[in-house]
Amino acid sequence: MKKKPKIEILRHSLSxxxxxxxxxxxxxxKFGMGPAIENGFYYDFDLPRTLISEDLEILEEKMRRIIAAxxxxxxAYITFPEAEKDFKKAKQPYKIELIxxxxxxxxxxxxxxxxxxxxxxxLCSGPHLESTGEINPASFKLTKISGAYWxxxxxxxxxxxxxxxxxxxPRELRQYLAMMQEAEKRDHKKLGRELDLFSFHEESQGSxxxxxxxxxxxxxxxxxxxxLRKKHGFLEIQTPILAKDSLWxxxxxxxxxxxxxxxxxxxxETYCLKPMDCPFNIKIYQTKLRSYRDLPIRYTEIGRIMRNxxxxxxxxxxxxxxxxxxxxxxxxxxxxxxxEISVLLKMIKEYYPTFGxxxxxxxxxxxxxxxxxxxxxxxxxKNLANALRVExxxxxxxxxxxxFYGPKIDIDIKDALGRxxxxxxxxxxxxxxxxxxxxxxxxxGQKRIPVMIHAAIFGSFERFIGILTExxxxxxxxxxxxxxxxxxxxxxKFGKYATEVQQKLSAENIRVTMKDASESxxxxxxxxxxxxxxxxxxxxxxxxKAKTVAVRDREKGDMGVTKIEKFLEKIRKEIQDKKKYAIxxxxxxxxxxxxxxxxxxNNPRKI
RNA sequence: GCCGCCCUAGCUUAAUGGCAGAGCAACGGUUUUGUAAACCGUAGGUUGUGGGUUCGAAUCCGACGGGCGGCUCCA
Numbered sequence: 001m002k003k004k005p006k007i008e009i010l011r012h013s014l015s016x017x018x019x020x021x022x023x024x025x026x027x028x029x030k031f032g033m034g035p036a037i038e039n040g041f042y043y044d045f046d047l048p049r050t051l052i053s054e055d056l057e058i059l060e061e062k063m064r065r066i067i068a069a070x071x072x073x074x075x076a077y078i079t080f081p082e083a084e085k086d087f088k089k090a091k092q093p094y095k096i097e098l099i100x101x102x103x104x105x106x107x108x109x110x111x112x113x114x115x116x117x118x119x120x121x122x123l124c125s126g127p128h129l130e131s132t133g134e135i136n137p138a139s140f141k142l143t144k145i146s147g148a149y150w151x152x153x154x155x156x157x158x159x160x161x162x163x164x165x166x167x168x169x170p171r172e173l174r175q176y177l178a179m180m181q182e183a184e185k186r187d188h189k190k191l192g193r194e195l196d197l198f199s200f201h202e203e204s205q206g207s208x209x210x211x212x213x214x215x216x217x218x219x220x221x222x223x224x225x226x227x228l229r230k231k232h233g234f235l236e237i238q239t240p241i242l243a244k245d246s247l248w249x250x251x252x253x254x255x256x257x258x259x260x261x262x263x264x265x266x267x268x269e270t271y272c273l274k275p276m277d278c279p280f281n282i283k284i285y286q287t288k289l290r291s292y293r294d295l296p297i298r299y300t301e302i303g304r305i306m307r308n309x310x311x312x313x314x315x316x317x318x319x320x321x322x323x324x325x326x327x328x329x330x331x332x333x334x335x336x337x338x339x340e341i342s343v344l345l346k347m348i349k350e351y352y353p354t355f356g357x358x359x360x361x362x363x364x365x366x367x368x369x370x371x372x373x374x375x376x377x378x379x380x381x382k383n384l385a386n387a388l389r390v391e392x393x394x395x396x397x398x399x400x401x402x403x404f405y406g407p408k409i410d411i412d413i414k415d416a417l418g419r420x421x422x423x424x425x426x427x428x429x430x431x432x433x434x435x436x437x438x439x440x441x442x443x444x445g446q447k448r449i450p451v452m453i454h455a456a457i458f459g460s461f462e463r464f465i466g467i468l469t470e471x472x473x474x475x476x477x478x479x480x481x482x483x484x485x486x487x488x489x490x491x492x493k494f495g496k497y498a499t500e501v502q503q504k505l506s507a508e509n510i511r512v513t514m515k516d517a518s519e520s521x522x523x524x525x526x527x528x529x530x531x532x533x534x535x536x537x538x539x540x541x542x543x544x545k546a547k548t549v550a551v552r553d554r555e556k557g558d559m560g561v562t563k564i565e566k567f568l569e570k571i572r573k574e575i576q577d578k579k580k581y582a583i584x585x586x587x588x589x590x591x592x593x594x595x596x597x598x599x600x601x602n603n604p605r606k607i
Numbered sequence: 608g609c610c611g612c613c614c615u616a617g618c619u620u621a622a623u624g625g626c627a628g629a630g631c632a633a634c635g636g637u638u639u640u641g642u643a644a645a646c647c648g649u650a651g652g653u654u655g656u657g658g659g660u661u662c663g664a665a666u667c668c669g670a671c672g673g674g675c676g677g678c679u680c681c682a
Contacts, residue, residue, distance in 0.1 A: 042677095053612080146677035147610025154679045158609055161677075189674090193618080202655085202673045257682060276682055305682095310608050311673090313680065403682055422681080454682090491639040517639060526643035540641060550642080558642060 004127060011036035011166050013073060013128040014063075014140055015043045018162060020120040021062035022047075025055070031122065032094045032150060032159050038418070039176060040140070040165035044148055046094065047160050056142040056162070063140075070133030071118045075126060077111040087123065094150065095123045139173050140166035183416040188469040189316040195474050195482065195532065197465075198317070206314045206321030208462055213482035216511055217465055220480050222302065224578075225326045225457060228351060232343055234300040234328060239280035241304055245270040250435055251279045252371055256404050260308045277303035278429075278454060281329040282436045290440040295450060296332035296340055303327040317466030318421055324461040330453040331438070337428065337451055341387035341409075344426050344455045348411060349391070351457050354578050355468060359411040359424065361393050364401035371404050372431045380428040381407045405431035406454075416470040423459040423467065475532045475554065479575045485512040486533045487549075488524050490540030492517040497544040501537060504564060510571065529554065535571065 004012075015034035018041070022029050026047055034043030078086070080103050087095040102112060115124045117132060129135065142164045150156035167173045184190075192198045197214035200207070210218060226236065245263065248254040253261065253276060262273040274280065281299050290297070303325040313319055330340050352359045363384055366377045384407055388395050395409070402408050411424035429452040432438075439447045458464040468480070478484055485505055489498035498514055505512040513533075515524045521538070528536050536552040542561070543549055549567055551559040562570075 050611080144676065145611060148678045149609080152679075154609080158678075160610075163677080200674085205673075251682095253682065260680085260682090278682085307681080310680070312608060312610095312678085315675085319681080405682080417676095427682090488642085490641050493639075519640090520638090520645055521640050521642065523644050524640095524642095529643055536642080538642060542641090552642060 007166075007168055008036045009127055009129060010135065010168070011041040012124075012126075013132075014135065014164060014166050015041040016073070016115060016117065016122055016124060016128060017063050017066050017132060017135070018043050018059065018142070018164060019045075019122055020066055020117055021059045022162075023120045024062055025059060028091075030092055030094055033098070039167075040143070040163065042148075042161050042163045044150070044159040044161045046150075046157065051145045051160055051162070053145070056145065059162070060142050063142075064137045066117065067132045067135045067137045069118070070131050072131045073126075073128035074116040075128070076114050076116065078114060079111055083112045083114070083123065086121075090121075098123060136168075136170060138170040139168065140164055141173060141177070180417065183418075186416045186470045186473040187316075188318075188416075188466040191469050191474040192317070192466075194530075195469075197469070197482065200316070204322075205311065206309060206319075208317055208320060208322070214465070216482040217468070217476065217480050218461055221458070221461060221464065221468075222326075224354070225351075226300075228347055228457070229298075229300045229328065232298070232347055234298040237281065237284055237299050237301050239274075239277060239284070239301060239303070241274050241306070242271050243274060243279070245272055247279050247283075248272050251276075251432060252404065252435065253279075256369070257307075260310075262306050262308050273306040274303075275305055275307045277301050277305065277325065277327045278329060278432060278452070279436070281327075282432065282438065282452075285331050285438060286436070290331075290450070292333060292440055292442050292448075295440060296330050296336050298328065298330045298340075300326070300328045317462040317469075318415065320460075320462050323463070325456050326458055326461070328453075328455040328457070330455070331433075331440075331450045332453065333440075334451055337383045337453070338387050338390065340453055341384060341426060341428070342390055344453070344457075345387060345391045345393060345409070347457055348424050349393075352411075355471065357413060357467075357471060360413065361388065361395035362398045362401075362410045362412060363388065363395050364398040364403075364408045364410055366407060367400045367402050367404060369404055370402070372434075376430045377407065380430060384409055384426070384428055403427050403429075405429045408454075413467055415467060421463060421467065423456075423464060425454070425456050425459065427454040429454060476534075477579060478534045478571060479578045481532070481534050482511065483513050483531060483533045484510050484571070484575075485535045485537060486528045486531075487512065487514040487537045487539065488521065488528065489514075489517050490521055490538060494539050494541070494544050498539050501539060501549060501564060505568065508568060508572070510568075525552065535567075537567070 012035065015036065019031055019034055022043070022045055023031075026049070028048050030046035032044030032046065034041065080099060083099050084096055087099065099112060102109075112123065113125050115122055115126060115128055142162060144163045146161050146163070147158045148161040149158050165173065165176060167176060189200075192214070195213060196211050197217065198208045198210050201209060229236075245254055248261065254272075257275060261275050263270055265271070281301065284299065285297065304322070305325060306322050309319060309321055314321065328344075332340050348359055363381070365381055366374075370377060388409065398410070401410075406427050406429040408425050408427040410422050412420045412422050414420055433449045433452050438450055438452070440450050442448045468476070476482065487498045487502045487505075489495050495516055502512050502514045515527070517524075525536060525538075532554060534554050536554075537549040538552060539549055546561075548561045548563055550561050551567060553559050
C-alpha cells in the first residue's frame, strides 16, 4: 500500500481534533465523516443547533488547547460487534452505518480501527500522528461552515460541514490565505464589470449580457475556433433553439433531463428550448440517404442552448442557464472512430497551448443510468482509451461519470480559486443513431447504423471566457484584448494628429481608442493601465513633427519612440503569433508561484 | 433545490435603533498637460422588494428577489 504523505496525515489528524473539539462543545453531536482534502480537511456533523461563524473561533481555541495538551492518538482494533455496540451506546447512528458499510465491503476482516484522544473516541482508519503535540497550532485555520448531504446523497439528511485549511508551517498557511485573497481580485465576475466585458441582471438569472468589449474577446475566440475546425474538415451549420418534446423523447433527454429543460405549451404542443444541439444535427444528417463514401460527416455549430440549472448551482459565466457551445458532431463508420477521436484530441492539443493553458484529460466511464448494451459501452470505452494512447496523452479515469448515451473524454481546468471546471468534451455515442434510426448504405448495399461523436473543443464561450479572464487576470494577450491600443495626445493641440494615428490603426482592424486631453496626461495613462490596454501611444510635439509615436507597453512601460508603420508591423506580428505573456500564462497550475509573480507583476504604484 | 453568509448612489464603502455621509466615476467650469490620480463646483439614495416590531428601522424579525461559498446536479 502506498504510504500517505505526511501533510495528509496531519490534515486527517486535524479533522479528528476538530471532531474532538465539537464533542467538547456539543456532547450530543452525531458524527459523520472527516477526511483530509486538498489544502486542508473537513468534518460533517449532525448538531443540535446551527453553527454560526463565532463557533469557529471557539472551536479553533478548543482545538489549540487539545494540541497544547499533547494528547496521544491512541489506536485500537475492536471487533465489529463490539464496535456496533459501543457506537450504539454513544448514540452515533452515522458511525453505525459506516461500520455496517465497512463490514459489507470487507466481509473477511474481523476488526475495525478506532482512535482515542483524551476522552473522545472516533471510528477511523487512520493513520494519524503520534500525538496532538506534533501539530503546529498556528498552521491551521477553520474557514467555513456549509451544508453537506450525508454520504453525498441529496435524499439523505443535510449535515453541517466545517472546513479547515492546514499546512506544515504557519508560513505556508499565511501564503495560502494571501494567495486566496489575491485570487479574489481576479474573479471573472469582478473583472467582467471592471473591464466592461459583460454583466448579469436579476431579470435574466444565469444569463450573461455581453458588452462591446466582451464581444471583442468572444469574436476572436469564435474565429480562432472556427478556423481550427475548418482546417480539420468540419462544416458549419446552424439549427433552431426550439423543438417539440417529441424530438427530446426520441433522444432520451426528456426522460433524463425533463426537470432541467425549459418547456412550454403552444397550440396543443409542448415545445422545449434546446438543452443540446445533437438531435438537430441528426435531423440534418437525415435529410438525405448517406453512403459510406460520405462518411465521416463532420458538422460544427455555435449552439445556443438553455438549461434550467438549479438556482444554487449558478456561478457567473462558469455555470449559466444560457450558454453557447462550440459544438461538433461527427457521423462516421465504426472503423473510423479512433481516427476521428485522434483528430479531436489533436485539435485540443493545438488549441489550449495557444492560451498557455495545459489541458487535463479524463476518461469518464459508464454511469449507473446508462442507455444501451454493456458490450457497446465496453467497445466505446476501449475506442476512447485507444485514441488517448495513440496520441500519447496521460489521463485519469472518472468512474461512472459518462453521459447516459456514451463514455467521454473530458478536459478540466482550474479557476483562480483552484476549483475544477470541465471545458472540452469528446463523447462517443452508439445510442442516438439507433434511437433516431440513422443509417448509411455500406459497400455491400446494406443499410447500417453510423457512429456519432459529440465534441466541444472549449466547451462554452461563457465558461471559457470566464476561465481566460481569470487566467490572464484581465490582462488579455494582444490578439484577444478588447482594447489593443489607446492613443493619448499630450495636449489638445495634438488631438488632430492623435485622431490621424487612431484612424490609421483602425483601418488595419486594430481595436484602438483615443482619449482627448480634458484630463491630465498622467491620469489618462493611469486609466488606460487599469483598463489593461496593451499599448498606449503618446503623441505630442515631437511625435507630430516626425510622424512617430511614443509607445508605452502595458507591462514594460515606456518603450521609446517609433514610426507608426514600424509599430503597426510589430503588433501585426504579435497578433498573428497569438503571442501570450509568459508571465501570466502559467499561473493557474502554480498557486504559490502565481502569488509571487502577481506581486511583482501587477504593480500599480502604491498611491 | 438544500446549508450558511451577503445586498447602502454606476463602483468602493461610512453610519449597528435617533439628521443616510464620503471617495472614485458622471456632469459643468477653470487648467492644456510628456508616461499610474490637476483644481473648483453640481447632481446622484423609497438603504434589493414588500411586510412586521418600535415613538423612531439602513440597523431588529420573518417573507420574497438576487448574489457569494459549500452540498447536490452538470446531457
